[in-house]
Structure formats: structure tokens, C-alpha cells
Amino acid sequence: MSVLVVLVVMLLLLLIRVPVGFAIAIAGTFGLYLDGGLSVVVGVLQSAPAAAVSSYSLSPIPLFILMAQFVVASGVMDDLFRATQVWVGRIRGGAGIAATGAGAMFAAVSGSSTAAAATLAHTSTTKMIDAGYSTRISTGLVAVVGTLAAMVPPSIILVFYAILAEQSVGKVLVAGFLPGALVTLALIATLMVLIKVNPSAAPPGQRHAWRDKLRSLTSAGPVLALFALVTGTVYFGVATPTEAAALGAVGGFALLVARKRATWAASKHAITETISSSVMILMIILGAHILGYFITSTRVTPTVVDWVASLDVAPIVIIVFLALCYVLLGFFLDQIAILALTVPVVLPLVTELGYDPIWFGVLIVLLAEIGLVSPPLGLNVFVVARTAGRPAAEVFWGALPFVLAVVAVAALFIAFPEIVLWIPDTMTAE
Amino acid sequence: MTTTDAPRRTRPETATARAGSRVLRAASAVERAAFAVAAGALVTMTLLMVVEIAMRYFIASPIGWNFGFIQDYLLPGYFFLALAYTVRTGAHVTIDVVYQRCPAPVRAAMTVIARVLMLGLSALLLWAGLLTTHDAWSSRDIPPPGGAELSIPTWTWHVLVPVGAALLTVRLVCDLAARRDVRRDDEKGDDA
Amino acid sequence: PAPSLESDGVYTLKVADSYPVGHPFAEAGAGVLMERARELSGGRLRFDYFPAEQMGHAADLPSLIRSGVVDLGSVAPAYVPAELPLSGVADLPGLVEDSCTGSVAVARLMSEGGVLWQEDFQPKNLRPLVVGMIPDYEVLTGSRPVHTPQDLRGLQLRSSGGTIDRAVEGFGAAPVGMPATEMYEAISRGTVDGTVLGPVSAAPYHLEEVTRYATLGARLGSFTMTYSINEAAWEVLPEDLRDALRRAGQEATRSLCAALQEGNAEGRQTLRDAGVRIQRIDEAQREAWNRATAPIHEQWTANMADIGRPGAAALRDLKDELRRVERENHDDD
Ligand code: NA
Numbered sequence: 001m002s003v004l005v006v007l008v009v010m011l012l013l014l015l016i017r018v019p020v021g022f023a024i025a026i027a028g029t030f031g032l033y034l035d036g037g038l039s040v041v042v043g044v045l046q047s048a049p050a051a052a053v054s055s056y057s058l059s060p061i062p063l064f065i066l067m068a069q070f071v072v073a074s075g076v077m078d079d080l081f082r083a084t085q086v087w088v089g090r091i092r093g094g095a096g097i098a099a100t101g102a103g104a105m106f107a108a109v110s111g112s113s114t115a116a117a118a119t120l121a122h123t124s125t126t127k128m129i130d131a132g133y134s135t136r137i138s139t140g141l142v143a144v145v146g147t148l149a150a151m152v153p154p155s156i157i158l159v160f161y162a163i164l165a166e167q168s169v170g171k172v173l174v175a176g177f178l179p180g181a182l183v184t185l186a187l188i189a190t191l192m193v194l195i196k197v198n199p200s201a202a203p204p205g206q207r208h209a210w211r212d213k214l215r216s217l218t219s220a221g222p223v224l225a226l227f228a229l230v231t232g233t234v235y236f237g238v239a240t241p242t243e244a245a246a247l248g249a250v251g252g253f254a255l256l257v258a259r260k261r262a263t264w265a266a267s268k269h270a271i272t273e274t275i276s277s278s279v280m281i282l283m284i285i286l287g288a289h290i291l292g293y294f295i296t297s298t299r300v301t302p303t304v305v306d307w308v309a310s311l312d313v314a315p316i317v318i319i320v321f322l323a324l325c326y327v328l329l330g331f332f333l334d335q336i337a338i339l340a341l342t343v344p345v346v347l348p349l350v351t352e353l354g355y356d357p358i359w360f361g362v363l364i365v366l367l368a369e370i371g372l373v374s375p376p377l378g379l380n381v382f383v384v385a386r387t388a389g390r391p392a393a394e395v396f397w398g399a400l401p402f403v404l405a406v407v408a409v410a411a412l413f414i415a416f417p418e419i420v421l422w423i424p425d426t427m428t429a430e
Numbered sequence: 431m432t433t434t435d436a437p438r439r440t441r442p443e444t445a446t447a448r449a450g451s452r453v454l455r456a457a458s459a460v461e462r463a464a465f466a467v468a469a470g471a472l473v474t475m476t477l478l479m480v481v482e483i484a485m486r487y488f489i490a491s492p493i494g495w496n497f498g499f500i501q502d503y504l505l506p507g508y509f510f511l512a513l514a515y516t517v518r519t520g521a522h523v524t525i526d527v528v529y530q531r532c533p534a535p536v537r538a539a540m541t542v543i544a545r546v547l548m549l550g551l552s553a554l555l556l557w558a559g560l561l562t563t564h565d566a567w568s569s570r571d572i573p574p575p576g577g578a579e580l581s582i583p584t585w586t587w588h589v590l591v592p593v594g595a596a597l598l599t600v601r602l603v604c605d606l607a608a609r610r611d612v613r614r615d616d617e618k619g620d621d622a
Numbered sequence: 623p624a625p626s627l628e629s630d631g632v633y634t635l636k637v638a639d640s641y642p643v644g645h646p647f648a649e650a651g652a653g654v655l656m657e658r659a660r661e662l663s664g665g666r667l668r669f670d671y672f673p674a675e676q677m678g679h680a681a682d683l684p685s686l687i688r689s690g691v692v693d694l695g696s697v698a699p700a701y702v703p704a705e706l707p708l709s710g711v712a713d714l715p716g717l718v719e720d721s722c723t724g725s726v727a728v729a730r731l732m733s734e735g736g737v738l739w740q741e742d743f744q745p746k747n748l749r750p751l752v753v754g755m756i757p758d759y760e761v762l763t764g765s766r767p768v769h770t771p772q773d774l775r776g777l778q779l780r781s782s783g784g785t786i787d788r789a790v791e792g793f794g795a796a797p798v799g800m801p802a803t804e805m806y807e808a809i810s811r812g813t814v815d816g817t818v819l820g821p822v823s824a825a826p827y828h829l830e831e832v833t834r835y836a837t838l839g840a841r842l843g844s845f846t847m848t849y850s851i852n853e854a855a856w857e858v859l860p861e862d863l864r865d866a867l868r869r870a871g872q873e874a875t876r877s878l879c880a881a882l883q884e885g886n887a888e889g890r891q892t893l894r895d896a897g898v899r900i901q902r903i904d905e906a907q908r909e910a911w912n913r914a915t916a917p918i919h920e921q922w923t924a925n926m927a928d929i930g931r932p933g934a935a936a937l938r939d940l941k942d943e944l945r946r947v948e949r950e951n952h953d954d955d
């Protein structure tokens with residue numbers, strides 16, 4: 001009962017525009033007060049803030065953001081788009097494929113979906129529109145391509161999931177690789193179908209000389225090297241994920257220097273942006289930590305788990321139901337907040353049903369990311385709409401077919417969990 | 431829609447408001463200084479890890495204290511010292527669907543209620559943080575030398591919480607006070 | 623303020639620990655403590671139990687107990703060396719071979735009048751009820767075998783902090799701090815050469831899959847933990863319930879040490895079954911390990927003196943108490 005009251009309070013707080021992290025923290029504090037009075041509130045607040053923030057495992061979050069900020073500042077994205085375009089240019093819809101490919105490559109060095117959408121909107125959307133693409137496809141595609149950043153390693157949200165679920169950060173990160181590749185292919189396939197149905201949506205491509213193709217590789221090189229530096233060191237165990245993130249940040253800065261963009265202003269901007277986003281994320285984590293004490297003391301988690309486990313339905317039904325819940329939550333809530341609020345409650349149930357926690361993390365991140373490109377709170381859509389100067393509704397419609405492609409991939413993961421677990425499993429073998 | 435919280439800039443019009451604006455400027459200056467320290471913590475963390483990897487691989491002699499130092503000082507340092515600044519610059523995600531459909535007076539009321547509640551949380555954090563710091567101070571908690579952690583009294587990291595909470599409390603009080611005293615023009619991003 | 627634990631003559635204590643369900647600490651420690659206290663009090667003591675870090679991480683539990691968020695919980699000095707520095711004496715290498723001898727001896731130093739009680743627990747308003755001890759820390763390595771103390775030189779070993787770090791360093795290896803969950807990968811990928819821990823802890827992290835060598839009888843140190851109650855909660859309890867809790871604690875200490883001995887034996891067997899090469903340290907080699915241990919004791923004592931703590935007295939008391947308990951056990955036989 002008190003859990004319900006506290007959740008309603010949290011919702012009200014969110015609606016009167018209390019920032020998400022603070023809303024969760026205030027609701028949690030209120031719950032603790034109901035539960036144990038002021039002494040418990042003060043007791044929890046004495047240890048929760050430091051405990052929530054001072055966890056070594058959290059340090060990849062700011063470092064991955066910093067790396068992406070440096071990559072963006074280096075301006076390499078324009079070159080990536082151009083390079084991919086040169087390679088696939090002959091095909092109708094080549095620029096769309098180029099945008100997806102460049103997005104996937106950027107995802108390999110960026111951990112945040114919305115940041116990726118913002119960057120891609122700058123580099124790809126406007127160029128696609130200029131090249132004669134329908135505005136719907138150009139904006140919708142890029143908004144969805146942004147979500148690849150949360151799947152392809154490195155991914156901030158997967159790091160956070162690993163911490164919540166007490167799984168190896170390295171394995172969870174690496175687990176996103178194959179799903180990220182599959183989503184990329186699904187997006188390209190969807191694009192091709194759309195163009196087949198409506199050829200006027202995309203201009204014909206143009207041929208490029210092999211010399212241009214080979215020369216274009218030089219721009220992809222540094223980004224692939226950075227990906228290898230980060231994901232490679234984690235996969236081969238050269239460094240822990242945290243250290244790999246630090247290497248990535250330094251590598252990102254090196255790219256900035258190599259491209260002669262390492263001005264004081266650019267560096268300062270990158271660092272300021274990094275702190276702003278990561279403090280916001282950490283505030284949500286801090287809020288969830290406080291709320292967590294309340295949720296734990298009400299014992300709602302074991303109650304729910306016992307109840308669901310007692311239901312006489314196949315595990316797959318419960319998983320599909322949970323999957324729908326995550327899509328729904330994604331419509332309304334921030335992705336980090338969704339994980340912080342649900343994983344401690346839901347994961348025990350999922351493992352009880354016999355599913356793998358790493359697989360589940362990849363699945364729910366994929367599903368929760370749909371919320372970023374769907375109404376009413378599609379942050380990626382707003383970012384792309386603002387950059388491209390198009391109405392948000394148009395972008396939402398444009399994104400819809402690509403969202404369906406993502407849903408299809410999610411369904412594939414539910415049917416064949418081994419797709420997700422294949423690569424991380426190779427990490428355990430001697 | 432989801433946006434980030436918009437920053438506020440005040441336009442002083444009376445003598446009291448001028449005095450008030452001096453306080454606001456001072457608060458902003460302190461916030462910026464704390465933010466600069468936070469930025470330093472982030473950069474230090476990055477470099478410390480790279481040095482650790484190098485030490486381990488090239489001379490097989492890891493630093494050792496980096497783990498505890500990052501965990502106890504750098505991570506909380508960069509978060510708590512930057513918190514007030516990020517609240518001022520509107521770095522925190524808010525949900526604006528309802529807000530945007532409300533008339534101006536309701537919006538103003540929502541903003542005031544939101545700030546008051548945040549102020550309450552911040553004051554509690556400040557109080558609890560002071561208690562913890564005082565405990566650590568008065569019982570002279572210190573990791574013994576020779577261990578993995580640097581032998582520095584633990585109040586030096588416990589204090590980061592009340593310092594951050596104090597900055598945040600001042601920021602929220604300033605926001606509320608400024609709202610009452612002065613007419614506001616609609617805001618533009620504050621620089622830093 | 624005094625916590626309100628009582629309702630209709632029944633006192634309910636909130637208990638929290640950091641060990642997963644099924645871990646010996648949780649099962650033979652907290653489990654036995656709660657069950658026996660319930661019986662001995664005729665149902666007037668009840669417990670609301672939150673295992674497995676549900677209420678907070680191991681390092682935060684002491685402060686959660688102190689601030690009254692929970693009444694009773696696991697407190698391990700190794701996780702909070704700044705708060706309970708002197709209790710690290712129990713984790714020093716070369717002292718304890720048998721969990722039951724060790725934990726009973728340490729329990730005495732941690733009970734009223736004992737040096738660890740006076741210096742560490744009483745000032746923190748904590749009262750240990752159960753003491754558990756995993757003795758016999760061993761070195762587990764991936765590719766480099768360890769036969770003698772000299773083989774440890776230059777190795778990079780994942781270490782859990784506290785006194786164990788000091789022992790690792792004292793043997794000339796480099797302690798590397800990292801979350802326990804990263805240990806498996808770090809060893810399998812050669813990020814570190816290995817780790818030091820009690821054999822009982824190897825299986826839960828599946829270390830037998832990634833290590834090839836383990837020592838047997840190196841006695842690199844111990845891991846000591848307690849279940850401690852908040853002094854304010856203790857004072858609220860009527861005398862007969864305190865008595866029930868005290869007795870239940872002593873019984874739990876006994877059951878726990880037996881379970882840990884068994885766990886260490888099982889852990890060694892798991893390593894052996896997985897094909898890990900076990901390097902047994904026999905009596906002849908023992909001398910070399912003892913020689914390597916002595917400077918670590920001295921260094922620890924000096925470090926305690928640096929922060930104004932009576933390390934020498936604590937070490938002397940512990941050695942005396944260990945001898946006394948051994949004598950008592952011998953008399954019982
Ligand atoms: Na990514």
C-alpha cells in the first residue's frame with residue numbers, strides 16, 4: 001500500500017517538473033519517513049549519498065561520455081558519413097545506408113543514445129534531406145539509429161545495468177555487440193523495403209571511383225581504432241572496463257589533437273558537457289538508491305516474485321509481459337530511471353524463471369530505448385526534430401517503421417537468447 | 431515533452447534587488463569554482479587510470495591507492511561539487527508534458543513547489559552529511575598507513591557531501607528568493 | 623533516541639548482512655543466531671532479515687547499524703579499516719589455522735573488557751554477538767605457480783583490502799583493488815596474476831575455472847567478520863532477552879566456525895577436482911613462511927602506532943588468547 005502511495009507521489013513530482021533524479025530521491029525520502037520516521041530518513045541519508053556515488057564501477061559512465069564528447073568535437077563524424085557514402089553510394093538509398101553505417105560506427109565510440117542522435121542529426125539528416133530524401137525517412141531513421149549507441153559497446157546504460165544486476169561489466173558490454181549489429185542490419189533492411197515501396201523517397205545513388213573509396217578509409221580508421229582500443233581491451237582482458245573507458249577518453253582526446261581541433265574552448269566544452277550529463281545520471285542513481293531502501297524495507301520485491309512465480313503460466317508469457325511493460329515504461333520515463341526502479345524488483349523474478357541476467361539486460365535496454373523514439377517523451381525525436389527544423393510529429397511517423405524493425409529484433413532475442421549470449425560466453429572459455 | 435531544466439537569469443530593479451543580485455553573483459562564482467574543481471577531479475580520474483594501466487603493464491607495479499582514491503574522493507568530489515552548478519544550468523532531465531499545457535500562474539506555482547521540495551531534500555542531505563562528517567572527525571577515523579588506501583582522515587571525503595549539499599541549498603534558496611523579488615525575463619542559457 | 627522495538631512484549635530487530643543466501647556466514651551465522659534467539663526467548667525476540675546487501679553494501683552496514691536504519695548486521699573490519707583499524711589484527715597472516723580456535727579467541731577480545739571491544743567496537747556503539755573467521759588465506763594463480771614466499775615477489779594479486787593488502791605487500795606482491803565480480807575475468811585474462819582468499823570463497827566466483835595453481839597451508843591471513851548489534855537497541859532490550867541473544871550469539875559462533883572449516887575443505891576439494899595444482903606447504907617449508915610473516919606483524923604494529931592505536935597490545939592479547947583457547951580445547955579432548 002505505502003509503495004503505491006510513494007509511486008503516486010513520485011509521478012506527481014515528475015509532472016510538476018521536479019527533475020527526475022530529485023523526484024525519485026524525494027519520493028524515496030517520503031517513503032522512508034512513512035516507514036520509520038525522521039530517524040530512519042536521516043540514517044539512510046547519512047550513508048546513501050556517498051554509497052550511491054562512490055562506487056568504482058560507476059566511473060566508466062563519465063569516461064565514456066567524455067570519449068564521445070571528444071570524438072564529436074574532433075569533427076570526424078562528417079568524414080565517417082562521407083566515407084560510408086562513397087562505399088555504398090551506387091545503391092538507391094545509399095545516403096540512408098551511409099547514415100546508418102556511420103551511426104553504427106559512432107555508436108562504437110559513444111555510449112549515449114540521445115547524444116548520438118544529436119550528433120547524427122547534425123551530420124547526416126540535413127545531408128540526406130539536401131540529397132533529396134523524404135524528410136520523414138531522413139529524420140525518423142536518424143532518431144532510431146541514435147539508439148544503437150546504447151547497444152553497441154560502449155554503452156552507459158548497459159554499464160549501469162551490469163552494476164544494478166551485479167553482473168560483469170565487461171561481459172554485459174560485449175554482449176551488446178552482436179545485437180547492435182543485428183539492429184543495424186534490420187534498420188538497413190527496413191530502409192530498403194521503404195524505398196522499394198516508394199522509390200521517390202530516396203534519390204538514385206552515384207558511383208565513386210575506387211581511389212575515392214580507398215582514400216575514404218583513412219577517416220574511418222581512427223574511429224575503428226578507438227573502438228578496438230575500448231571494446232578490444234575489455235574483450236581481451238587487457239584492462240578492466242573502467243580502465244578501458246579511461247583509455248577511450250584519452251584516445252578521444254588524441255583524435256581531437258590529431259585533427260588539430262584541441263582548442264581550450266573545445267576541451268572545456270567537452271568536459272562541461274560530460275559533467276552535466278553524468279551528474280544528471282548520478283543524481284538518478286542517487287535517488288534510486290534512497291528509494292531502494294524504502295522498497296527493500298517494504299519487501300515488495302519478494303512478494304511480487306513469489307506471486308508471479310506462483311502463477312500457472314509458461315515463463316515465456318511472463319517474459320513477453322515484462323517486455324511490453326518495458327516498452328510502456330519507455331514511453332514515459334527516463335531510461336536510466338527505468339532500470340534503477342525496476343531491475344532490483346524484476347531481475348530476481350527473471351533469474352527465478354531460468355533466464356540469463358545478461359540476456360535480460362540487453363533485451364530491456366533495447367526495449368526501453370524504443371521510448372526514446374516514440375511519443376510522448378521521445379527525447380531522440382525532439383533532438384533530431386530541433387536540429388533538422390522539422391515538426392516532431394513528422395519525425396515520430398518517420399521513425400515508426402524503424403521502431404517496428406527494432407521490435408522484430410527484440411522478438412528474435414526472446415525466441416533465441418543464445419544470439420545475445422554467444423559473444424560474452426566466449427569470454428569465459430579458457 | 432522532455433527537456434532539460436531551463437536556467438534563470440535575473441534583472442535587478444531595486445536597491446534590495448541589487449544587493450540580492452550581488453549575493454546571487456557570489457553564489458554563482460562559488461558554484462563555478464566548485465565546478466572547476468569537479469572538472470579537475472574528472473581529468474585526474476582519467477589520467478590516474480591511464481597511469482595505473484601503464485604502471486601495471488610496463489613496470490609491473492600498480493599504484494594501489496588509485497582504486498580507493500577514485501572511489502572515495504574523485505567520484506563523489508566531481509558529483510557533489512558539480513551538483514549545484516548543474517541544477518542552475520538545467521542539466522537535469524525534467525518531464526514537461528503537463529507543465530507545457532498549464533497557464534503561466536500554474537507553471538509558476540509548480541516551479542516554486544518543485545524548488546521548495548528540492549530545498550527540503552537538500553537541507554536533509556546537508557544535515558545528514560554534517561552528522562556523518564562530524565562522526566568521522568570526532569572519532570578520528572583514518573585508514574592505517576601501509577594499506578591500499580591512502581592514510582588520510584576519512585572526514586576529508588565525508589565532507590564532500592555536506593559541501594555539495596550546502597552549495598545546492600544556497601542555489602535553491604537563491605532561486606526561490608530571486609523569483610519573489612524581481613521580475614524575470616525569459617531565460618537564456620547561462621554561460622560558464 | 624531509543625529505537626522502538628517492542629510491541630505487545632515482542633521485540634523485533636531489523637537484521638541485515640552482505641552475504642548471499644546460502645553462504646555459511648548467513649546460514650550458520652545469522653541463521654543460527656536468529657533461530658536460537660527466538661527459541662531461547664520463547665518467541666519474544668523476532669527478526670526482520672534482509673540478506674545479500676539488500677540494505678546496503680558491506681562497507682556501509684556498520685554506519686547503517688550505528689544510525690539505527692538496521693539494528694543488527696554484519697560488520698567486517700576488513701571492509702572498514704578506517705573505522706575498526708585495530709580489529710585487523712585478527713586478519714594478520716600466520717596466526718590462525720583453525721576457524722574455531724580463531725573465532726573464539728577473537729570473540730573474547732571483542733567482548734566487554736577486551737582490547738578490540740574497548741578500542742574499536744565500543745566507541746562505534748557496536749556490540750559483536752557472533753564472530754566468524756575464514757582462516758587460511760591461500761594464493762590462487764593463473765599461470766605462475768607459488769611454492770615459496772619468494773615466488774610471490776612481483777606478482778599482482780587481486781586483494782580484498784584491509785589487513786590482507788598489507789600481507790600481500792609484505793610478501794613482496796602488489797595488491798590490486800577491484801570489485802570481486804571482476805576477479806574472474808581479471809585472472810582469466812591475465813589482468814592480474816591471481817588472488818588471495820580462503821578456499822571457501824573460490825567456488826562462488828568459479829575461480830577453479832581460471833586458476834591453475836593454489837597453495838595449501840600458506841596461511842596468508844584471515845577474514846574476520848561479526849554480527850554486531852547497535853548499542854542503543856541493545857540497551858532497549860530487557861535483561862533476559864539480552865541474555866538469550868548473548869547465548870544465541872555464542873552458539874552461532876560455534877556453528878559458524880564448524881561450517882567454515884567444512885567450507886574451506888570443500889573449497890579445496892573443488893579446486894582439486896577442477897585440476898588445480900595444489901602446492902602443499904609442509905613443516906620444512908613452514909619455517910620460511912613464518913620468517914616472511916614476522917616483518918608483516920612488526921610493520922602492522924608500527925602502522926597502528928602511527929595512528930595512535932595499541933597494535934602491539936592487541937597482537938599480544940590475540941596470541942595469548944589463541945594459546946588459551948588451544949589449551950582449553952586440548953583439555954576438553
Ligand atoms: Na555505444
Ligand code: NA
Pocket residue numbers: 330331332370371372373374375376377378379
Ligand atoms: Na517516449
